[in-house]
Amino acid sequence: MLKTTVLRCANVPLKRTFSTTFFRPNNLKAATPITTAVKGVEDDTRSIPPKSDILTKHDAVSTVPDVRGDWVLFHPVYSPEELKAIEVTFKSEGVSAFLITLEQVVHRDATTFADKLAATMVMIARRGFDLVSRYKHKPIPANHNMSLEELRKGGYVMDESQWLMRILFLESIAGVPGMVAATCRHLRSLRLMRRDAGWIHTLLEEAENERMHLMTFMTLKQPSIFFRAMILGAQGVFYNLFFFSYLISPKTCHRFVGYLEEEAVITYTRAIEEIEKGRLPEWADKPAPGIAKDYWRLPENATLLDVIYAVRSDETTHRFVNHSLANLTPENDVNPFALREPDMLTKGVKPGFSREESAQYVKESHAIMEGRV
Numbered sequence: 060m061l062k063t064t065v066l067r068c069a070n071v072p073l074k075r076t077f078s079t080t081f082f083r084p085n086n087l088k089a090a091t092p093i094t095t096a097v098k099g100v101e102d103d104t105r106s107i108p109p110k111s112d113i114l115t116k117h118d119a120v121s122t123v124p125d126v127r128g129d130w131v132l133f134h135p136v137y138s139p140e141e142l143k144a145i146e147v148t149f150k151s152e153g154v155s156a157f158l159i160t161l162e163q164v165v166h167r168d169a170t171t172f173a174d175k176l177a178a179t180m181v182m183i184a185r186r187g188f189d190l191v192s193r194y195k196h197k198p199i200p201a202n203h204n205m206s207l208e209e210l211r212k213g214g215y216v217m218d219e220s221q222w223l224m225r226i227l228f229l230e231s232i233a234g235v236p237g238m239v240a241a242t243c244r245h246l247r248s249l250r251l252m253r254r255d256a257g258w259i260h261t262l263l264e265e266a267e268n269e270r271m272h273l274m275t276f277m278t279l280k281q282p283s284i285f286f287r288a289m290i291l292g293a294q295g296v297f298y299n300l301f302f303f304s305y306l307i308s309p310k311t312c313h314r315f316v317g318y319l320e321e322e323a324v325i326t327y328t329r330a331i332e333e334i335e336k337g338r339l340p341e342w343a344d345k346p347a348p349g350i351a352k353d354y355w356r357l358p359e360n361a362t363l364l365d366v367i368y369a370v371r372s373d374e375t376t377h378r379f380v381n382h383s384l385a386n387l388t389p390e391n392d393v394n395p396f397a398l399r400e401p402d403m404l405t406k407g408v409k410p411g412f413s414r415e416e417s418a419q420y421v422k423e424s425h426a427i428m429e430g431r432v
């Protein structure tokens with residue numbers, strides 16, 4: 060395994076040209092300089108670490124050495140306009156978190172029995188998750204004159220450590236559904252000897268995107284053994300539950316993920332609000348981790364707040380994609396996002412495409428590819 064990695068590093072330039080299509084601005088030439096720790100590769104703008112470090116570096120994220128670059132699948136790069144395009148009306152004073160969930164972010168109404176089942180499962184998961192992550196967000200009383208310390212003590216505001224616990228747990232679970240769904244569809248394609256209609260790649264991208272969220276926040280905290288054990292248990296249960304559920308009803312599973320992602324958008328919106336209102340001063344001017352700057356092509360002086368805006372945009376994409384996929388017939392329909400994806404100006408303000416809108420979108424994609432527009 061190690062040998063393969065070394066060979067690849069030695070022989071293949073680290074630029075990934077196959078993903079740099081017209082539609083996908085996934086290009087290392089953009090934004091930040093290309094950096095690599097591998098000898099003999101062109102465009103090395105960074106110093107090469109000592110030989111003993113070249114293969115292994117133990118840190119909070121991984122044992123991968125300090126190689127930066129485009130080793131991931133397609134990943135999003137947002138314009139500043141897109142980052143602010145997500146529709147939310149979010150007031151913490153005097154409004155309970157539960158009401159916010161129902162009324163104040165882009166939400167898809169549950170109409171069928173399967174939708175309602177998915178929404179209920181998410182509500183149960185959310186309550187359980189709140190309990191496990193010790194999430195407290197009591198409405199802040201109007202006209203209060205409590206200090207930040209008092210707000211935290213009173214359970215009105217979370218501190219940095221509580222935020223990280225919540226985010227790390229959320230992201231470690233959020234990376235599961237995309238991989239399970241991709242696995243199921245991959246195996247189905249092999250088994251039936253039929254094409255997949257473009258779903259697998261989008262699902263894998265989602266799984267990796269969630270894992271990158273986890274890796275990003277892992278640079279900020281080293282979880283305890285107890286926390287890791289909790290994730291181990293949760294993963295064991297959730298992976299298997301989702302796998303069997305996906306075999307029974309892929310549509311319901313995508314709807315479930317759509318609702319779960321609505322919750323993720325709420326969580327990150329609240330984090331943004333806390334930072335911007337000065338209730339999470341530890342993150343106010345914190346620089347963005349290097350791994351995040353590479354992944355989202357952020358400028359060198361980007362902050363953690365910029366990263367959280369990008370993460371929220373990703374969650375918005377997952378919400379949109381999964382609600383759209385849940386509106387399709389999974390056995391036969393083409394994934395409308397296999398060729399291109401709408402930008403955040405669309406994904407930020409509506410929960411997903413109906414089946415008819417997906418068909419129209421695929422039609423437009425074909426027209427673009429054939430040069431008719």
Ligand SMILES: [Fe+2]
Pocket residue numbers: 230233268269272323374
């Ligand atoms: Fe995430």
Ligand SMILES: [Fe+2]
Pocket residue numbers: 233269320323373374377
């Ligand atoms: Fe997500």
